[in-house]
Amino acid sequence: xxxxxxxxxxxxxxxxxxxxxxxxxxxxxxxxxxxxxxxxxxxxxxxxxxxxxxxxxxxxxxxxxxxxxxxxxxxxxxxxxxxxxxxxxxxxxxxxxxxxxxxxxxxxxxxxxxxxxxxxxxxxxxxxxxxxxxxxxxxxxxxxxxxxxxxxxxxxxxxxxxxxxxxxxxxxxxxxxxxxxxxxxxxxxxxxxxxxxxxxxxxxxxxxxxxxxxxxxxxxxxxxxxxxxxxxxxxxxxxxxxxxxxxxxxxxxxxxxxxxxxxxxxxxxxxxxxxxxxxxxxxxxxxxxxxxxxxxxxxxxxxxxxxxxxxxxxxxxxxxxxxxxxxxxxxxxxxxxxxxxxxxxxxxxxxxxxxxxxxxxxxxxxxxxxxxxxxxxxxxxxxxxxxxxxxxxxxxxxxxxxxxxxxxxxxxxxxxxxxxxxxxxxxxxxxxxxxxxxxxxxxxxxxxx
Amino acid sequence: xxxxxxxxxxxxxxxxxxxxxxxxxxxxxxxxxxxxxxxxxxxxxxxxxxxxxxxxxxxxxxxxxxxxxxxxxxxxxxxxxxxxxxxxxxxxxxxxxxxxxxxxxxxxxxxxxxxxxxxxxxxxxxxxxxxxxxxxxxxxxxxxxxxxxxxxxxxxxxxxxxxxxxxxxxxxxxxxxxxxxxxxxxxxxxxxxxxxxxxxxxxxxxxxxxxxxxxxxxxxxxxxxxxxxxxxxxxxxxxxxxxxxxxxxxxxxxxxxxxxxxxxxxxxxxxxxxxxxxxxxxxxxxxxxxxxxxxxxxxxxxxxxxxxxxxxxxxxxxxxxxxxxxxxxxxxxxxxxxxxxxxxxxxxxxxxxxxxxxxxxxxxxxxxxxxxx
Ligand SMILES: Cc1ncc(C[n+]2csc(CCOP(=O)(O)OP(=O)(O)O)c2C)c(N)n1
Ligand code: SF4
Ligand SMILES: [Mg+2]
Numbered sequence: 001x002x003x004x005x006x007x008x009x010x011x012x013x014x015x016x017x018x019x020x021x022x023x024x025x026x027x028x029x030x031x032x033x034x035x036x037x038x039x040x041x042x043x044x045x046x047x048x049x050x051x052x053x054x055x056x057x058x059x060x061x062x063x064x065x066x067x068x069x070x071x072x073x074x075x076x077x078x079x080x081x082x083x084x085x086x087x088x089x090x091x092x093x094x095x096x097x098x099x100x101x102x103x104x105x106x107x108x109x110x111x112x113x114x115x116x117x118x119x120x121x122x123x124x125x126x127x128x129x130x131x132x133x134x135x136x137x138x139x140x141x142x143x144x145x146x147x148x149x150x151x152x153x154x155x156x157x158x159x160x161x162x163x164x165x166x167x168x169x170x171x172x173x174x175x176x177x178x179x180x181x182x183x184x185x186x187x188x189x190x191x192x193x194x195x196x197x198x199x200x201x202x203x204x205x206x207x208x209x210x211x212x213x214x215x216x217x218x219x220x221x222x223x224x225x226x227x228x229x230x231x232x233x234x235x236x237x238x239x240x241x242x243x244x245x246x247x248x249x250x251x252x253x254x255x256x257x258x259x260x261x262x263x264x265x266x267x268x269x270x271x272x273x274x275x276x277x278x279x280x281x282x283x284x285x286x287x288x289x290x291x292x293x294x295x296x297x298x299x300x301x302x303x304x305x306x307x308x309x310x311x312x313x314x315x316x317x318x319x320x321x322x323x324x325x326x327x328x329x330x331x332x333x334x335x336x337x338x339x340x341x342x343x344x345x346x347x348x349x350x351x352x353x354x355x356x357x358x359x360x361x362x363x364x365x366x367x368x369x370x371x372x373x374x375x376x377x378x379x380x381x382x383x384x385x386x387x388x389x390x391x392x393x394x395x396x397x398x399x400x401x402x403x404x405x406x407x408x409x410x411x412x413x414x415x416x417x418x419x420x421x422x423x424x425x426x427x428x429x430x431x432x433x434x435x436x437x438x439x440x441x442x443x444x445x446x447x448x449x
Numbered sequence: 450x451x452x453x454x455x456x457x458x459x460x461x462x463x464x465x466x467x468x469x470x471x472x473x474x475x476x477x478x479x480x481x482x483x484x485x486x487x488x489x490x491x492x493x494x495x496x497x498x499x500x501x502x503x504x505x506x507x508x509x510x511x512x513x514x515x516x517x518x519x520x521x522x523x524x525x526x527x528x529x530x531x532x533x534x535x536x537x538x539x540x541x542x543x544x545x546x547x548x549x550x551x552x553x554x555x556x557x558x559x560x561x562x563x564x565x566x567x568x569x570x571x572x573x574x575x576x577x578x579x580x581x582x583x584x585x586x587x588x589x590x591x592x593x594x595x596x597x598x599x600x601x602x603x604x605x606x607x608x609x610x611x612x613x614x615x616x617x618x619x620x621x622x623x624x625x626x627x628x629x630x631x632x633x634x635x636x637x638x639x640x641x642x643x644x645x646x647x648x649x650x651x652x653x654x655x656x657x658x659x660x661x662x663x664x665x666x667x668x669x670x671x672x673x674x675x676x677x678x679x680x681x682x683x684x685x686x687x688x689x690x691x692x693x694x695x696x697x698x699x700x701x702x703x704x705x706x707x708x709x710x711x712x713x714x715x716x717x718x719x720x721x722x723x724x725x726x727x728x729x730x731x732x733x734x735x736x737x738x739x740x741x742x743x744x745x746x747x748x749x750x751x752x753x754x755x756x757x758x759x760x761x762x763x764x765x766x767x768x769x770x771x772x773x774x775x776x777x778x779x780x781x782x783x784x785x786x787x788x789x790x791x792x793x794x795x796x797x798x799x800x801x802x803x804x805x806x807x808x809x810x811x812x813x814x815x816x817x818x819x820x821x822x
Binding site: 074080104298306 | 490627673676
């Protein structure tokens with residue numbers, strides 16, 4: 001039997017450090033009462049505090065305490081809760097913390113991570129000397145609004161409700177039922193926020209003659225109600241996360257390893273650049289080609305070049321094959337340049353003129369290849385793709401390259417296609433390999449003009 | 450598993466899983482996003498959680514808290530995200546939080562070139578946060594090393610209760626290579642030292658400055674305390690100068706005194722060489738080709754490749770500098786680790802940078818030019 005606790009606070013480090021009359025006293029006392037109401041094991045409770053006067057409080061509790069950076073307390077609460085959903089996580093933040101950490105407030109509400117957020121809302125930054133915050137009323141005099149605040153205040157509760165918070169309530173330091181409301185907040189399985197309006201007796205109250213009765217006037221002025229403002233329970237995030245994973249992750253890992261089954265004729269590091277455009281499966285075809293080379297015992301690397309908007313513009317893939325380890329992964333002089341589209345050609349045009357005799361350009365017959373020292377092989381790539389399949393143009397081109405160079409058997413390419421592609425696509429691409437290979441007749445390849 | 454055709458980022462995710470990483474939070478950014486994608490697939494398989502956070506600050510907040518609740522946490526981003534991680538890295542330091550932070554470097558500053566590589570964050574990593582305390586950072590050069598060093602980064606994080614950076618780059622992260630991960634030898638998995646149940650828990654207890662405090666997780670056998678504020682061994686706020694200095698000395702000593710244990714380097718020394726190339730990351734691969742070409746021309750040249758960048762593997766660097774008159778330091782930045790080599794170089798050793806930031810790799814020829822000007 002666990003002993004009944006009459007308090008969750010310790011006086012070992014003295015009294016709370018707050019100014020006389022500071023509303024934080026009331027919030028902390030109410031939290032202690034709420035914990036007594038709930039009789040939780042202190043080891044199962046974490047009090048997470050933000051920076052600000054309110055954040056000086058966690059060490060007065062006998063529970064776990066997590067005091068982090070200004071405005072980020074919600075993220076720590078969420079991290080603790082995601083890591084250990086069984087913990088009771090209570091985040092104490094000021095209005096300042098909710099301002100700088102606004103994105104976290106929106107997201108914890110939206111995600112419904114089961115932390116309880118208690119806002120000690122005193123309409124200004126107490127700790128740093130009474131500057132205005134996101135909740136300072138219009139006209140409010142603060143250190144940084146000496147002529148009265150002209151910024152409209154943010155309704156924290158309304159914001160949380162709009163973001164989808166499962167449970168939201170507002171109270172004040174003077175409400176008799178503050179501890180009970182807090183108890184209810186902590187009991188919520190999902191995200192719960194309690195906004196507590198209070199006095200900063202050092203700054204905001206004296207400067208704005210804000211006393212107990214004026215808090216009610218302020219509530220009326222902004223049409224802000226007390227009590228529970230939203231109560232829409234829905235599954236807590238960790239629960240939803242596990243459910244979604246269980247339902248979605250039926251797929252088993254596909255095989256990605258490649259055994260050597262073929263041999264290659266590649267004796268030195270060989271650079272291949274494939275230049276096409278988006279939608280031509282340049283990158284994935286290059287990957288298959290490299291995997292095929294690996295099945296012929298070669299080492300391979302692949303780098304891609306494409307605009308950040310992936311469905312338009314050029315798409316280049318650079319493959320290096322080598323019988324040895326590949327160190328330097330840039331291709332300074334491509335041994336084989338495969339030109340599939342006009343956009344691809346444009347992207348690499350400036351490098352074509354300097355290509356030496358030892359390089360070969362495999363190009364679609366309709367592309368206007370600039371003068372070059374390289375051997376040029378013109379092929380009806382687009383025309384063949386029109387017959388076999390538009391998405392297979394890169395496979396056709398590489399089928400031709402393989403036939404022409406004999407780097408490794410076209411069979412290796414076909415095997416990689418069968419191994420890594422879905423049956424339907426593979427069927428088309430197997431034809432494409434053959435069609436590509438048949439475009440090349442050893443004696444007919446034209447050389448540079 | 451056999452040979453696979455993997456990009457560096459996937460190898461990082463696989464290395465993390467090998468290290469039993471069961472918490473990941475990250476925010477999408479090229480060229481690091483695919484680590485988030487892989488982790489979303491992999492982490493739940495071992496009961497872990499991977500989540501796309503609302504921003505990089507939240508990524509760090511989630512990871513730090515999860516790590517303090519006993520998880521093995523990792524996050525990944527690129528330069529712009531590291532800027533947003535900055536304050537939180539300090540939090541992980543002062544809280545002695547074990548976690549791994551991956552930086553897939555890209556061309557900066559600012560948004561720079563999202564899809565282009567650079568190594569511009571080397572000193573940024575060293576001085577990433579306020580206070581200037583020592584940092585641990587490992588830097589892979591290949592896809593295979595991305596796997597290995599991610600795993601080792603977890604080991605260091607756990608052993609030293611410290612955030613550990615993995616400094617890779619676009620050129621490794623999103624380049625595919627043929628690799629067999631199973632062939633890579635790994636040390637045994639390290640786990641943070643725990644306080645025994647029943648014993649009192651001081652979250653930052655040490656007898657000698659360099660001791661790594663035993664750990665107890667939030668929600669575990671002890672009441673735990675964590676604070677961003679200057680604190681004593683019990684995790685209580687303090688302003689006593691003596692205690693404050695003691696704590697600072699402790700954070701520094703536990704890493705600095707372990708520098709030799711953390712030093713991962715690859716040395717290729719040639720007898721009689723008067724020049725050494727000191728490199729790291731993707732550029733070390735150009736250096737390897739340069740060394741080969743230099744030697745094939747009859748030149749004598751040594752090479753030191755650093756996998757640990759911070760804390761500086763001083764002993765290895767000093768030994769590499771011993772007996773040479775010239776140290777060539779190629780980097781895809783305007784000269785950052787160069788400063789470290791200059792700091793260590795004895796009189797009579799000329800330290801020469803090979804630097805560019807035009808997004809292209811530094812070529813072996815460019816390095817050779819500096820070897821033999
Ligand atoms: C990143 C950062 N910016 C600024 C500060 C300085 N700072 C400390 S507390 C605070 C405001 C606290 O106000 P609030 O959250 O309302 O708490 P209160 O002091 O009123 O309880 C600020 C701006 C900080 N600690 N960290
Ligand atoms: S400055 Fe304001 S918020 Fe801070 S303790 Fe004093 S009254 Fe309270
Ligand atoms: Mg405040």
